Amino acid sequence: MPPAKLVIIRRMTFLAIDVGNTRLKWALYEAPRPGAALLAQGAEFLDHVDRLAEGGWAQLPAPTRMLGCVVAGDAIKRRVEEQMELWDVSAQWVVSSAQEAGLTNGYDHPARLGCDRWVAMIGARQRLLAHGPARPLVVVMVGTAVTVEAIDTEGRFLGGLILPGHGIMLRALESGTAGLHVPTGEVRPFPTNTSDALTSGGTYAIAGAVERMVQHVIQHCGAEPACMMTGGAGWKMAPSMGRHFELVDNLIFDGLLEIAARRFVV
Numbered sequence: 001m002p003p004a005k006l007v008i009i010r011r012m013t014f015l016a017i018d019v020g021n022t023r024l025k026w027a028l029y030e031a032p033r034p035g036a037a038l039l040a041q042g043a044e045f046l047d048h049v050d051r052l053a054e055g056g057w058a059q060l061p062a063p064t065r066m067l068g069c070v071v072a073g074d075a076i077k078r079r080v081e082e083q084m085e086l087w088d089v090s091a092q093w094v095v096s097s098a099q100e101a102g103l104t105n106g107y108d109h110p111a112r113l114g115c116d117r118w119v120a121m122i123g124a125r126q127r128l129l130a131h132g133p134a135r136p137l138v139v140v141m142v143g144t145a146v147t148v149e150a151i152d153t154e155g156r157f158l159g160g161l162i163l164p165g166h167g168i169m170l171r172a173l174e175s176g177t178a179g180l181h182v183p184t185g186e187v188r189p190f191p192t193n194t195s196d197a198l199t200s201g202g203t204y205a206i207a208g209a210v211e212r213m214v215q216h217v218i219q220h221c222g223a224e225p226a227c228m229m230t231g232g233a234g235w236k237m238a239p240s241m242g243r244h245f246e247l248v249d250n251l252i253f254d255g256l257l258e259i260a261a262r263r264f265v266v
């Protein structure tokens with residue numbers, strides 16, 4: 001008689017990590033594939049990444065796979081890897097390439113494109129295709145910096161803008177002038193005090209750059225693009241945009257799940 005078959009069902013949990021210039025965001029999923037159930041998530045400012053193993057990660061079920069993107073430099077990356085020694089999982093970090101997950105990279109030097117931008121674009125493109133036919137896409141990520149990416153109907157990344165985020169704009173104005181040390185104001189069409197003038201100036205600088213990119217895409221592709229916005233400060237920008245932007249919680253996690261599904265065959 002043949003021996004009874006022993007079927008071991010092991011959950012292949014997946015940890016996604018996005019390390020920006022301000023905060024590390026992480027999310028644990030039930031499996032490395034799009035649509036997998038979210039088991040836990042959190043965020044830490046970069047000054048606090050050394051606390052993860054004793055803090056947010058201490059009680060987690062051990063991830064079996066990990067994939068991340070980091071734009072905050074090698075020192076931070078090493079500190080995150082040290083925290084991951086809590087588990088027996090190898091750290092894998094995405095590097096922007098010429099082609100991945102249905103996207104082609106139009107950057108002069110594809111590897112020099114911020115991996116967070118590349119991964120967010122992959123997430124956005126998959127989200128677009130999941131909901132309807134292919135069309136051009138503008139992806140705005142509002143973090144420490146703001147990036148505005150253009151992707152054509154065929155999935156070619158045409159190029160993108162980098163501008164300072166709200167915080168950097170305000171700090172630059174504060175440090176370069178004598179009279180601009182004021183509290184945060186409101187976004188107004190016609191600001192009548194310094195606080196509102198600064199806050200509105202920063203917000204509309206971003207909104208204006210985005211609108212300009214949308215016009216470039218319409219002209220180049222001959223079609224209205226789908227517009228998506230993500231990033232920690234996306235919710236602040238969304239109400240001030242000149243047109244509708246779908247606000248997506250974290251396109252980087254969506255992109256990491258997509259890449260992971262292709263890399264880690266379950």
Ligand SMILES: Nc1ncnc2c1ncn2[C@@H]1O[C@H](COP(=O)(O)OP(=O)(O)O)[C@@H](O)[C@H]1O
Binds near residue numbers: 142145231
């Ligand atoms: N809890 C928060 N505390 C402070 N700033 C926040 C918070 N949530 C969002 N922000 C805003 O979002 C920006 C950081 O967003 P995030 O997506 O984490 O950036 P990055 O990916 O560059 O680290 C900050 O510049 C800040 O304006």
Ligand SMILES: CC(C)(COP(=O)(O)O)[C@@H](O)C(=O)NCCC(=O)O
Binds near residue numbers: 112115143
């Ligand atoms: C543009 C960025 C600073 C954005 O960083 P973030 O705001 O997400 O912290 C980052 O994607 C980066 O360092 N990019 C490398 C240069 C490039 O993309 O051309």
Ligand SMILES: [K+]
Binds near residue numbers: 018020021231
């Ligand atoms: K980011």
